[in-house]
Amino acid sequence: MKIIESDFHAWMGEIQARLESALARLLPAAHIAPARLHEAMRYASLEGGKRVRPLLVFAAGELAAAAPERLEVAACAVELIHAYSLVHDDLPCMDNDVLRRGKPTVHVEFDQATALLAGDALQSAAFQLLADQRLAEDPRTQLEMVKTLAIAAGSRGMAGGQQIDLESTGKALTLPELEFMHIHKTGALIRAAVTLGAACGVIDSSRKNALDRYGKAMGLAFQVVDDVLDYDGSTSTLGKTAGKDSRQGKPTYVSTLGLARARELANELRAEALEALADLGERARRLAQLADFIVLRKF
């Protein structure tokens, strides 16, 4: 097992802090009308999570020598899509969850209608950010970035994955079906994070393909580990309701493969991700460390 170098944690903390302050600055202030909506949008986005997707944006951006000011905006856009999806997922008509990141979910803290609108407006805000200032050398590349995020978020990406998830509750899925679900539900946005980070800089097509293989493997790895942790972890460590998926009768990698094989699969996907990075040199270091971090995390 590769040991994550100690500077990784410093780097991660720096990106997380940078993202937090960028989100705080880029989201409309809480006093701007409609204040309750803006409060809810900020509540849903700030002080949240490990920021895995933004970390991937920055790590991929390093490979493409992208300017941090650009990566910051792209990372915020991806994170706002993620934040909106959590708000809508937690609604009573979806997962009906009351706890997220150790705090009451948005519809509990505010109300359902405000949560619905806050999610909707966070999605719009993500696309506004991606179009608002120069993020790529060529504006056509930037339009590609908008398209990439839209596809990753939409019916053939994240939202589509959620729909498959809904329809799978109470069913046993085969491994290919489970993979299809997660490639959409979690994988698409993680893959987009990597693509968007690289698009902020300059990257040739062979490195781009290698990166995409990495992003694809990481997208799945992330979900496999999530399933293991949901099975294994406690609510207090996770900051969200543990064991929820199995109680809701949702198929997971653990229910489909068993715990031991799910853990193995996560490690195989990590190896696949690292393999994709093999020829990319020193600048792929953060991506490699993130692969380790995501697969070996305990929360």
Place this chain on the structure above:
Amino acid sequence: MKIIESDFHAWMGEIQARLESALARLLPAAHIAPARLHEAMRYASLEGGKRVRPLLVFAAGELAAAAPERLEVAACAVELIHAYSLVHDDLPCMDNDVLRRGKPTVHVEFDQATALLAGDALQSAAFQLLADQRLAEDPRTQLEMVKTLAIAAGSRGMAGGQQIDLESTGKALTLPELEFMHIHKTGALIRAAVTLGAACGVIDSSRKNALDRYGKAMGLAFQVVDDVLDYDGSTSTLGKTAGKDSRQGKPTYVSTLGLARARELANELRAEALEALADLGERARRLAQLADFIVLRKF
């Protein structure tokens, strides 16, 4: 009262048909997985409404000599944002409506979770369309289009207007408060439709400003007329539940100003819109006809 020339109705029918077939083509087919989500997205978008926003896109595009193939895509993007907003508005936690365009609303025909995701995915699809192919001479203009639509849809546009609407239920609003609500809720997207149509072609800044004055007046006029019709009309003519706003205790132009004054206001806004077009010549003809159509409509 100006009489709408007979060729207007032919033009309108042509655009409506064109839009219908473009949406049918551009939305993912109903058999593509996740099929239920794609069915719901198509159900929410096809065979729907008067297509006022697309008509505005095409009318503004005519002024800027824009290619119809571009206008078609921009019009679909605006209409998908509108369609998504209706799906979410009709949900039980919002207006809780069961009838829309004479058909069961999406959450009644499908289920709440599918309706939520279909709305989410329609919003993503709108941005995907705006970024997918060349719509403007300069790609930077096209990025501006993405930004315009995102702002119009977001917390300082349509979604923000919905939030104000929610918070206003049961309150009497002053006219400026009511205007503030509708400039966001309905006005922002109507104004964006006009801006996007023009951006598909070439237009100088003085004509652009005139167009924006037109769009602003029409955005409000549309809502004033909607309130008059909601008060005056029957459910069968409207294809949606009539008298709903007043029963839900929502402030309207009729409740704030009275029926006669609301009607007068609609006509004043129409005059303002036509005044903005005064120097734009023959190519502004469709915009003028649309002002008449929107204000003088009975449904």
